[in-house]
Amino acid sequence: MMSNRAHQPLISEQEYLEGELHSDIKHEYIDGMIYAMSGASAAHNRIAGNIYGEFRNHLKGKPCQPYSADMKAKIGSKYFYPDVLVDCTDLADDQYFTDSPTIIVEVLSKSTKQIDKTVKFNTYIQIPSLQEYLLVEQDTAEVEVLRRRTNWKAEHYFLGDIIKLDSIDLTIKVADIYDRVKNTDVLEWLEKQAKQTTTEQE
Template structure:
């Protein structure tokens, strides 16, 4: 699938999908513990950043790295994204909550991709246990 085909079909997909090196990967639904952690991290960041130019976003905002698209659990972007934007390209912080099904990708493929971002100051992996 081409990058443009992914972008054209993603809004209509019944599941979120990441686009990595020309391949599309469906994302598994998260469990309650995962959602709770993501919500807590987002809430703390939102409170901390209130009144500042940076904003935290949860897992429905795509992250574009080169020609790939990911859905990090939480990211912080300081570029004043337009309200109609569906992806960030310059996050300062990325947070992934580890699970058995995502650990390997979060620790290898995603880490390598995220480290290519000049804007990134911190990549945080959170254990659920």
């Protein structure tokens, strides 16, 4: 979630990386400019946490590993903090960024949606290792999946759908991504499911 630019002159990558180690606020870095990260809502954290949990359970004991929002993705002279990423290399314990993610997930909010769908998308797809990019709506229940093998053509998934992530051989339900989230789409879907269950029991 990139927010306002911090008002200061251009800094080097090394200065940025060293500064992040001691900063109470996370910043994203684009060609010498740094941008402070805004805070995330409970819904945002639930969605990202649900996805990370599904990835972690599935990948336990396997070469690929998921990372949460504290791991940076490096693309050239840019550094972003994806909400969740999966890396299939053996990162060192003291590494704070990866330039070889296999999957990147961004949870969208009204303030970040445009950046995630344009600036970050156009940057992320330059990563040779990246196979799948997930854009997950926060205020509605919709997941957009873009895959390298389909030339980044968008596929949309909704409650009741199942997503297959080929790069890590994982099947995940959209409903599990939105577990405990209470936006309008989820509440209406849960009500419909409850009614259907009641009808079947009668």
